[in-house]
Amino acid sequence: MTRSALLAAAALLALPAHAQPRPGGGTTTTTKESVDPKIKHAEAMVQDAESAWVRPPIDEHTASSHGTVVTAHSGTIAYTATAGTLTIRDEEGQPTASVFYTAYTADGAPRAQRPVSFFYNGGPGSSTIWLRMGSFAPVRVQTDSPEYVRPAPYKFGPNPQTLLDKTDLVFIDAIGTGWSRPLGDKTGKDFWGVDQDGDAFARAIQRYVTKNSRWTSPKFLFGESYGTLRSGVVAAMLEQRGMSLNGVVLLSTILNYGVELSGYDQNPITYIPSYAATAWYHNRVPNRPADLATFVASARAFATGPYAAAIAKGNAIDPAEFHAVARQMAAFTGLSVEYIERADLRVDLGHFMAELLRDQRRSVGRLDSRYTLSVSDPNSSGPDNDPAGTAIAGAYIATFHDYVANTLGYKTDMPYRVSAYALPGFEWDWKHRAPGEGEHQIAPNTGVDLAWTMRTNPFLKVIALNGYYDMATPFFGTEYDVSHLTLAPELRRNISFKYYQSGHMIYLNPVELEHLHTDLAAWYDATVENARVGIAPRGGGRTR
Secondary structure (H helix, E strand, O other), X not given: OOXXXXXXXXXXXXXXXXXXXXXXXXXXXXXXXXXXXXXXXXXXXXXXXXXXXXXXXXXXXXXXXXXXXXXXXXXXXXXXXXXXXXXXXXXXXXXXXXXEXXXXXXXXXXXXOOOEEEEXXXXXXEOOHHHHHXXXXXXXXXXXXXXXXXXXXOOXXXXXXXXXXXXXXXXXXXXXXXXXXXXXXXXXHHOOEHHHHHHHHHHHHHHHHHHOOOOOXXXXXXXXXXHHHHHHHXXXXXXXXXXOOOEEEEEEEXXXXXXXXXXXXXXXXXXXXXXXXXXXXXXXXXXXXXXXXXXXXXXXXXXXXXXXXXXXXXXXXXXXXXXXXXXXXHXXXXXXXXXXXXXXXXXXXXXXXXXXXXXXXXXXXXXXXXXXXXXXXXXXXXOOOOHHHHOOHHHHHHHHHHHHHHHHOOOOOOOOEOEOOOOXXXXXXXXXXXXXXXXXXXXXXOHHHHHHHHHHOOOOEEEEEEEOOOOOOOHXXXXXXXXXXXXXXXXXOOEEEEEEOOOOOHHHOHHHHHHHHHHHHHHHHHHHHHHHHOXXXXXXXXXX
16 A cells, blocks of 8 residues: 555544444444554554655765776776765755766876766656766676667676776766655656756756865766756856856757747758768668768758758749759658658658668667667558667666666665656656746757857867767757857857767767767867866957
8 A cells, every 4th residue: 555545544544433323223332442453553554654665865875886997098097986865955955856976086086187077868857877887987888789789698897988087977867867856845846847957957066066075176067868958057057156167068969949849940951961871871872872971961961952942932842843852852861752752851750760661671760770670560650669779778777776786885775767757747847048038948949058158158168979870869950059059250169079870879889989988088188278278269258
């Protein structure tokens, strides 16, 4: 029975005694004493349930262990791994949430000069198990991309591509996910929204920095997917609260949800280069060129040129132009001209996933379109599932539980939530108020926040990491979002782009993980050196 059911039972048993008919006439009275055993039993059940109820800790709990990792670039690094909770509080000091994190810090490095990076996944409503177990920690789940991970035993061990050679790493779970929970009278709804979530992460980062004496360390945000949208909010909030960042890493980016509004033509344009890369990978392109990047560049030119001009005309388009654009689109996407024309030149993502390899009875992935899945209905209008997600989930979740308990030594009976999606009442509040804006945005665009932060802190560097086969947050969409940040030329130079032959979770591809490390290592070095030298971009300056 649930706690509420037990309390209800106890209440019913505690009702006043009533006169009841007695066989042969008269009445008999049921006294309070006669039901006392039942009342006592119900109360005992309530007490047992109360005593077994696992609550999030208000006091901050930690468990630490030590390890070494042999890196591919910097030799052996000794480190301390800490799993624990951060208690965040409101302006009055009242505890509002217990936030779970895992931190990896290099032993012997001076804290005042050692960079520290804060990692989180997105969703919204996802824990950070994916970045924690697959990307740049000193240990990771080893994947052979793009293959379905075999059942246990899993390949888990040292990560020679760890970023611990450049920065300390702190992985944080969103409230309502992982072991992060509201405290007191707060509920998930107090944190499930663009601005509410951003505030919680900003407070968690400030708490970690204060608790571990890292205020003078170079500081970075590292978000994936919705986590990149979150980074815009968090960066601005931290700047407003006196914590200036050195850099922001955007992995598989979406900053602007406005492009997804119905009837807005930017979204179909955004997908064309990703469709082209996917068709190229699966060899569905006529006269397939040898070089992917060159083919994608041609797809970009088509998307922003003939294709954008065509769909902008809507139903007023000339039939000859309509057919010509459909033929060009077919050459880039691997779909038939007839299919594209039936779709009115606008092919929905789910339809593309199901259609590209329909003759093979397979659909392609959304998170990573290199992955394929055998379908139950070859005539279906959409895929059964996303093979890029199901391929790794079992390995990541099982390995995490074993690692946290048996290596890090963090013990709790509270269930770890991989996501908050199935929780009662989970509904995201998409309203957002950016710095300097009086009204809430209905569809959030936190590029406004990021641009404000870059204008305020002209030393802030941003790097966008993009997978060619990511169709959840397509790289052309990132290019569009960043190109519309309304930054002066000298600040635009603070943003760089890198591209990889992988999907949404670029680190799943072991070859590209090495390239990721190489690119990020150079970027971290340059960003920290830029702050040390202290020369702002020409024309830059702080505003308050």
